Amino acid sequence: MLNWKLENNFDFNGRTIKWDTKGDGAPIVVVHGTPWSSLNLQHLINGLADQYKVFYFDLLGYGQSDKSDGDVSLGIQNEVLTKLIQYWQLDKPIVIGHDFGGTTVLRTHLLNKVEYKKLIVIDPVAISPWGSPFFNHVNKHEAAFSGMPDYIHEAVVETYIKTAAFKALDQTTIEGILEPWKGAYGKPAFYRQIAQADARFTDEIQDKYSSICTPTLILWGEEDTWIPLDKGKKLHKLIPKSEMQIIPNSGHLVIEEEPLKLVEKIKKFIGKS
Template sequence: MNSWELSKSFDYKRREIRYGRLGDGPPMVLVHGTPWSSFNLRHLIQRLSREYTVFFYDLLGYGQSSKDDGDVSLGVQNKVLDCLLNQWELDDPIVVGHDFGGATALRTHLLNGRRFKKIILIDPVAVSPWGSPFFRHVKAHEAAFAGLPDYIHEAVVRAYVQTAAFKPLDEATLDGIVLPWTGENGKAAFYRQMAQADSKYTDEAQALYHTITTPTLILWGREDSWIPLERGQALHGMIPKSTLRVIDDAGHLVIEERPDEVLKEILDFTQTEK
């Protein structure tokens, strides 16, 4: 997986969604967050595909999927996932969601009525309030940010994503994260997804968390500075009979920082009958 390429394509209302499939076994769907892409799930995809048929994709407006101007908010991402589940003919898969991917999985379950065998949420954007001062600043000045010279924009993205990790990320990982956000389309898309971020999309799902009966695992990086552990503890209290596991020496980007620990927690949870 040295060169990350999603080989398959799905048309969502004339906007392209790129996806992939790997492995053989029970179905599992992996959903990334923001400002990430399926590239950041590559460690988990490779290992989980030994036990499962893993379906993965880039959210609308992210990675290799369409970055055309339009709705890329959480309000559309659950609709995209719902359509992809139909495309893949999946009725009751395990779902794993990181960051916005966790919110997308929860919205798809609660608002679209999709059944999941088990739900794994990794540092999800799921409990209000959320949104950094940078998000709010971009929301107020999206056009100005989109007009930044390329070299300044790339420096902004690199500096921003590095703050998601507890320890410095290596250059290859940073390159893989930054690449989809380069070029005119990528630059505009980066600020667009921030400008469209709105806690109303998590609020409408949050009101229904108490109705979740699906076995749910919540994983959290102890040093997450983007979404503090306290939010994970609050989410754990909102979802009946959920399980909370905390991973040490990791921040919000725990999927890159501690993939082996994340993998062990996922496999322990999914391979235990509940």
């Protein structure tokens, strides 16, 4: 099991958000997606922390943050990110989001009017319709899934997360992803966050992408089967002057499969005037 512990607490309406920082320099905020946690951003965090101060956290309902019954939808995550950026006293940070994290950073910018110096999204959930067949099935039948025996639940989640990667994941990574979703606290939290997913959270910002003036980089795993590359190309067309880089031999979990390539492209983009 990977040793990954977030040391700091932030109170969001009585619920604890776990967060941490690494490195020194200009601030970068990184935001994970589903069903991941900040653990899966560790390669990006380590790769960027040699030049920047990286702020990272677990979304509400994920990882080490509060996973009690309550709102963990995309409709709340941008409020969490907005409050954290205010709490950290960051003025126009560089922001990176993967998957639902990409949705969150887009919503935070477009709905909460939080300004970024630069914006990087990695295989974001941004264009409707979205959701795999499994995801949509769980969305409709949360109670049936959350009532499964633990060993079946863990097998289902492991099988599901493997489909996000083009390359085989090592067992340590798989266990790190599974750990927050185990037990009486984690199992219902896994199905809760899927049940609360709704395309209306992207529908309400999709027509606003053309208003984004922040320099934006779109990174996409070429073999992504969760959110096909065509969605990324459409997003690229919708965001004026955005750049798009396609990462070969990687799927939706490109943050685990090709982190060095991501770091290289991110640093090059940030370094542009």
